[in-house]
Amino acid sequence: MPAARAVQVLLPVALDRALTYAVPEGMVVEPGDVVVAPLGSRSSIGVVWDGAPEAVEGARLKAIEAVVAAAPFPDAMRRFVDWIADYTLSPKGQVLRMALRGLAEEGEAKPKFGLRATGARPARMTPARERALAVAADGTARAKPRLAEAAGVSPSVLDGLVAEGALEIVELEPPAPPPGPDPSRPGPTLTPHQQHAAEALRRTVADRAFRVVLLDGVTGSGKTEVYCEAAAEALRQGRQALVMAPEIALTVPFLDRFARRFGARPAVWHASVGESGRAAVRRGVADGSIKAVVAARSGLFLPFRDLALIVVDEEHDGAYKQEDGVAYNARDMAVVRGRLEGAPVVLASATPSLETRINADRGRYARLVLPSRFGERAMPEIAAVDMRREGPPRGQWLAPRLVSAVTETLAAGEQALLFLNRRGYAPLTLCRRCGHRMKCPNCSAWLVEHRFRASLVCHHCGHSGPSPRACPSCAAEDSMVALGPGVERIRDEAAERFPEARVSILSSDLIGGGERLAAELDAIERGEVDIVVGTQMVTKGHHFPKLTFVGAVDADFALGAADPRAGERTFQTLQQVTGRAGRGDRPGRALLQTFDPDHPAIRALVAGDREGFYAVEAKAREAALMPPFGRLAAVIVSGPDRAAVEAHGRALARAAPKVEQVRVLGPAEAPLAMVRGRHRMRLLAQSPRAVDLPGYMRDWLAAAPPARGALRVAVDIDPQSFL
DNA sequence: TGTTTCCGATAC
DNA sequence: TATCGGAAACAA
Numbered sequence: 018m019p020a021a022r023a024v025q026v027l028l029p030v031a032l033d034r035a036l037t038y039a040v041p042e043g044m045v046v047e048p049g050d051v052v053v054a055p056l057g058s059r060s061s062i063g064v065v066w067d068g069a070p071e072a073v074e075g076a077r078l079k080a081i082e083a084v085v086a087a088a089p090f091p092d093a094m095r096r097f098v099d100w101i102a103d104y105t106l107s108p109k110g111q112v113l114r115m116a117l118r119g120l121a122e123e124g125e126a127k128p129k130f131g132l133r134a135t136g137a138r139p140a141r142m143t144p145a146r147e148r149a150l151a152v153a154a155d156g157t158a159r160a161k162p163r164l165a166e167a168a169g170v171s172p173s174v175l176d177g178l179v180a181e182g183a184l185e186i187v188e189l190e191p192p193a194p195p196p197g198p199d200p201s202r203p204g205p206t207l208t209p210h211q212q213h214a215a216e217a218l219r220r221t222v223a224d225r226a227f228r229v230v231l232l233d234g235v236t237g238s239g240k241t242e243v244y245c246e247a248a249a250e251a252l253r254q255g256r257q258a259l260v261m262a263p264e265i266a267l268t269v270p271f272l273d274r275f276a277r278r279f280g281a282r283p284a285v286w287h288a289s290v291g292e293s294g295r296a297a298v299r300r301g302v303a304d305g306s307i308k309a310v311v312a313a314r315s316g317l318f319l320p321f322r323d324l325a326l327i328v329v330d331e332e333h334d335g336a337y338k339q340e341d342g343v344a345y346n347a348r349d350m351a352v353v354r355g356r357l358e359g360a361p362v363v364l365a366s367a368t369p370s371l372e373t374r375i376n377a378d379r380g381r382y383a384r385l386v387l388p389s390r391f392g393e394r395a396m397p398e399i400a401a402v403d404m405r406r407e408g409p410p411r412g413q414w415l416a417p418r419l420v421s422a423v424t425e426t427l428a429a430g431e432q433a434l435l436f437l438n439r440r441g442y443a444p445l446t447l448c449r450r451c452g453h454r455m456k457c458p459n460c461s462a463w464l465v466e467h468r469f470r471a472s473l474v475c476h477h478c479g480h481s482g483p484s485p486r487a488c489p490s491c492a493a494e495d496s497m498v499a500l501g502p503g504v505e506r507i508r509d510e511a512a513e514r515f516p517e518a519r520v521s522i523l524s525s526d527l528i529g530g531g532e533r534l535a536a537e538l539d540a541i542e543r544g545e546v547d548i549v550v551g552t553q554m555v556t557k558g559h560h561f562p563k564l565t566f567v568g569a570v571d572a573d574f575a576l577g578a579a580d581p582r583a584g585e586r587t588f589q590t591l592q593q594v595t596g597r598a599g600r601g602d603r604p605g606r607a608l609l610q611t612f613d614p615d616h617p618a619i620r621a622l623v624a625g626d627r628e629g630f631y632a633v634e635a636k637a638r639e640a641a642l643m644p645p646f647g648r649l650a651a652v653i654v655s656g657p658d659r660a661a662v663e664a665h666g667r668a669l670a671r672a673a674p675k676v677e678q679v680r681v682l683g684p685a686e687a688p689l690a691m692v693r694g695r696h697r698m699r700l701l702a703q704s705p706r707a708v709d710l711p712g713y714m715r716d717w718l719a720a721a722p723p724a725r726g727a728l729r730v731a732v733d734i735d736p737q738s739f740l
Numbered sequence: 741t742g743t744t745t746c747c748g749a750t751a752c
Numbered sequence: 753t754a755t756c757g758g759a760a761a762c763a764a
Contacts (some may be wrong), residue, residue: 028751031754035752056754058752058754058755058756059754061754070752073752077752079752110753
């Protein structure tokens, strides 16, 4: 009897290795095939992985149950999953789970039924029946709600007609797939600078080789049009393009820009796309019928069949970081994917992240700079308002200088934007009597008052409850006071200060959802609003032609946090927000209300010195050994025995050839370092015994096993050094 | 003694 | 991650 064949199967559970399964007689499987395999008491979907099957004691080997009729998981994707698991120190199976999203949901397409006229007349005629039959008379089949709406009758009228044989239930044809994007449509007219950049990207795509290009252009320089030409080149070759954007930017206007270029909306992939939509996109991407996808970060795990280009728009955006589960930065992983697919990657931003700039400076990435369309002075004139010296009177939030700037703007018949990165009415509610602060019962964050909804909301977990009349702690009546401003409060103050102005709020939790937001944006664009009070939302898409003044109500919003990237974030956000001011023919103005006018980020904004700011930040980052400077930026070994801890740190440094620098920190410093690294620093092992690391780190630690008393190891690694 | 809850080991 | 089983905790 011949030995049963066996293969490795990776399952989408938190297991770090593939399991060995027997292949039943007559079944043929190749690496990449999607199969169903028994796991414990249940069955799971899985992917046949590379590698020789391990010897498992005969009796324990279970057999694959079935091969799933889905496109096989491409080779590059398998290596991508392996790479990410290795780099992020997560179980392979957990990474696979992300890459299989949309597949599990994929079922048989359920047939849909509709109604069609039979030609028969019902015994009794009514006006409603007349209307229904008149609409149905053309002989086409329609879904019941559609027919009812078209005829202006209730669905039960149609039921009656079915019962009497005047309408029949027929299976509806599945809707024709929407037309694909058409790259041969004429593109927009590009400026010479755009044309030059677009041509460079077109050539890069045509070269069919991995390469990273930073597309660096200020707001309004037309980056989208430029990378769309790169996508057009990919489509002309009959290959696929992936455009990634932060979730919040995936709005209808954003998609419409693609529609205008290509004559069709691209396929969309993000969290709020339903299950059936996901299954359809995944299938289309895998079989090659979908050529262009616009996606949030999770779209990076779609199994493209022939990927020719990845664009990461707004590459500096923090939304690319996934923090829970597998921790990764989709911008970096896009670069990895591009390398594995042999496809170019375009990183686009008006305010590139420091990491990306350094990579460009060092020649790892190419750089294309798009100057503004509007000549030299496109950047608005920015000044700081020192809130310590010229702040508003108590109980108000708009400084006199800012108020007069808004007055002038309105007098000129132009629009003003008041930017505040805080939703709701007030970020903190406390009791005047006993000092009790309203905290979220689930997550210890302050509850934010939303006066319009009359509730207190946790912006962390979504918990929400009514605003209390009496203090929950000391029961004092009417003692609760709102502390600090949110956009709602600024709106109230603006309405009071400028009673004749039309004031509007732009915030992600606008009552009425996406439609209301779109309507609000349109109104602003048409100039029907004088003062816009908005959160970070205002930086995304949409051009406001009449906007000439921007006031940052709290320019220090990020500076208080113990986040080493706070300065960079402040600079980037304020640069983007203030960049919205200005009309085609002249630059706008901006005022930054700050308590720290000497902060490097604020000073750089006022001086318009982007390069100087980045130079200073780069130095600070290098000193802190943060990416992209430290290959292995920090090893933290913490434990009771300081000598053992340091010995292990040194041994680890010797054992790890790719490590440029190692820091050994004592237990007290370890928590600080963990915060510093945030997304890249991971706890590797909690005890020497539990050291079970993937890939390269396992090798390092094998050469330098943790000493007794050395309990923790954390690392911070630049992915570029492992490409 | 039966029942519930928690936690760690395990999955081929 | 999902599940299982053993140990401990609990009620009577």
